[in-house]
Amino acid sequence: MNNDEQFEQHLRRQPLRHMPSAWRDEVLAAANAAAGSRPSTLDARPVSWWRELCWPHPAAWAALAGVWLVMLGVQFASREASPQSFARQTPPSPQLRELLKQQVQLFAELVGPRENQEADRPKPVAPQPRSSRREEMLNA
Amino acid sequence: MAADFQLDRLFDEHAQALFAFLLNFTRDEEDARDVLQELFVKLARQPGLLRGVQDERAFLLRLAHNAAIDLMRRRRSRAAVNVKYGEQRVALFAADGDPDAAAFRAELSAGLAELPPDQRAVVHLKLWEGLTFEQIAATLDIPLNTAASRYRYGLDKLRARLRPIYEEIQ
Numbered sequence: 206m207n208n209d210e211q212f213e214q215h216l217r218r219q220p221l222r223h224m225p226s227a228w229r230d231e232v233l234a235a236a237n238a239a240a241g242s243r244p245s246t247l248d249a250r251p252v253s254w255w256r257e258l259c260w261p262h263p264a265a266w267a268a269l270a271g272v273w274l275v276m277l278g279v280q281f282a283s284r285e286a287s288p289q290s291f292a293r294q295t296p297p298s299p300q301l302r303e304l305l306k307q308q309v310q311l312f313a314e315l316v317g318p319r320e321n322q323e324a325d326r327p328k329p330v331a332p333q334p335r336s337s338r339r340e341e342m343l344n345a
Numbered sequence: 346m347a348a349d350f351q352l353d354r355l356f357d358e359h360a361q362a363l364f365a366f367l368l369n370f371t372r373d374e375e376d377a378r379d380v381l382q383e384l385f386v387k388l389a390r391q392p393g394l395l396r397g398v399q400d401e402r403a404f405l406l407r408l409a410h411n412a413a414i415d416l417m418r419r420r421r422s423r424a425a426v427n428v429k430y431g432e433q434r435v436a437l438f439a440a441d442g443d444p445d446a447a448a449f450r451a452e453l454s455a456g457l458a459e460l461p462p463d464q465r466a467v468v469h470l471k472l473w474e475g476l477t478f479e480q481i482a483a484t485l486d487i488p489l490n491t492a493a494s495r496y497r498y499g500l501d502k503l504r505a506r507l508r509p510i511y512e513e514i515q
Contacts, residue, residue, distance in 0.1 A: 212504055212511060217472050219450055220439040224364040229356060232382045236352055240389035263418075 352389055359402055360385075362474060363409050365437075369469045370413050372435050372458055380412045387412075403476070407484045410466060417462070445514045449507070456506040464499035471496050 360381065367377035384405070388394055398404045437457065438450040457465055466485060470476045476484065482492040 209504070212507075213472065213500070215511065216453065216503070217475075219453060221365040221473055222368070222436050222439050224361055228364075228378060228381070229360070232360070232378075232385050233352055233356060235382050236385040236389035239386040240392075 351392065352385060355388060355395075355401070355405070356385065359405050362402060363405060365473060366406060366466075366469055367409055367413055368435055369437055369457060370410070370462060370466050371416070374435060376413070376416055380409060380416055383412055384408055400480075402474070403480055403484050406470065406474070407486070410485060449510055449514060452507055452510050453503070456503045459506075460499050460502060464495045464502075467492055467495040468499040468503070 363381055363384065364377060367380050368374060371377050371380070387408070395401060395404065435454070435458075437454040441447045441450060457468070460468065463485075467481055470481045470484060471478075478489055478492045478496070481487075481496075482489045485492065487495075
């Protein structure tokens with residue numbers, strides 16, 4: 206046995222201190238009292254599940270959750286500032302109204318008055334025999 | 346009640362080892378007691394926690410280690426915790442009438458206090474629980490090589506610190 210092993214053996218032989226004897230009753234009393242007020246398994250299961258999942262690296266999980274929240278916030282903010290919602294929220298300016306009015310008038314002039322539209326419409330045609338051949342045959 | 350009997354048995358069989366580990370790891374008797382009580386409260390609330398567990402001692406040591414880590418994280422500052430734990434002079438070993446033996450144990454306790462908690466946990470489990478590196482790796486949830494290297498570094502520091510007094514009493 207070399208010196209290193211002897212040293213380890215010597216450390217192993219050092220007796221550890223005993224726990225205070227009063228602790229047994231105190232700890233078990235507290236445990237039994239807690240067992241009496243045991244929460245339902247339905248309540249405890251999700252908490253312990255989350256705890257088991259996040260325990261090794263809680264800071265990493267918290268950082269990931271933070272990144273998700275930031276992304277959600279950015280997405281929400283960009284949606285708020287979209288052109289559609291902007292147009293819906295702000296009334297058009299008087300200049301814009303005037304311009305729109307002019308465009309409507311110009312369009313009306315280009316299309317023409319309503320009477321012309323009526324004139325352009327095709328006239329109703331009276332029903333005619335599909336063929337005059339039958340009449341010719343009868344006359345002959 | 347069966348649950349009470351189970352708790353009594355678990356306490357009688359494992360509490361002393363859990364206490365020694367927690368006292369060495371936290372270097373604070375009140376913290377060791379708090380974690381021990383928290384552990385048994387958990388066992389009382391979840392009687393099925395040990396169902397299917399083959400090595401109760403290793404499993405309970407793992408729960409105790411995790412609870413002690415949680416306790417350390419609950420502290421406001423990790424640096425402050427380390428300073429506090431480093432300054433603590435806990436009676437880790439049994440008292441001895443022989444002054445040489447008492448001096449060696451006091452020096453060993455001080456040397457353990459100077460180790461980082463990770464190394465201290467491995468050294469404790471190896472020397473005073475007699476666990477293999479595989480069991481230590483599983484208990485502390487670390488790779489096997491990490492367990493072995495932490496033990497080697499920790500033991501080297503203890504050897505360097507204790508060599509004078511060790512050679513004197515040999």
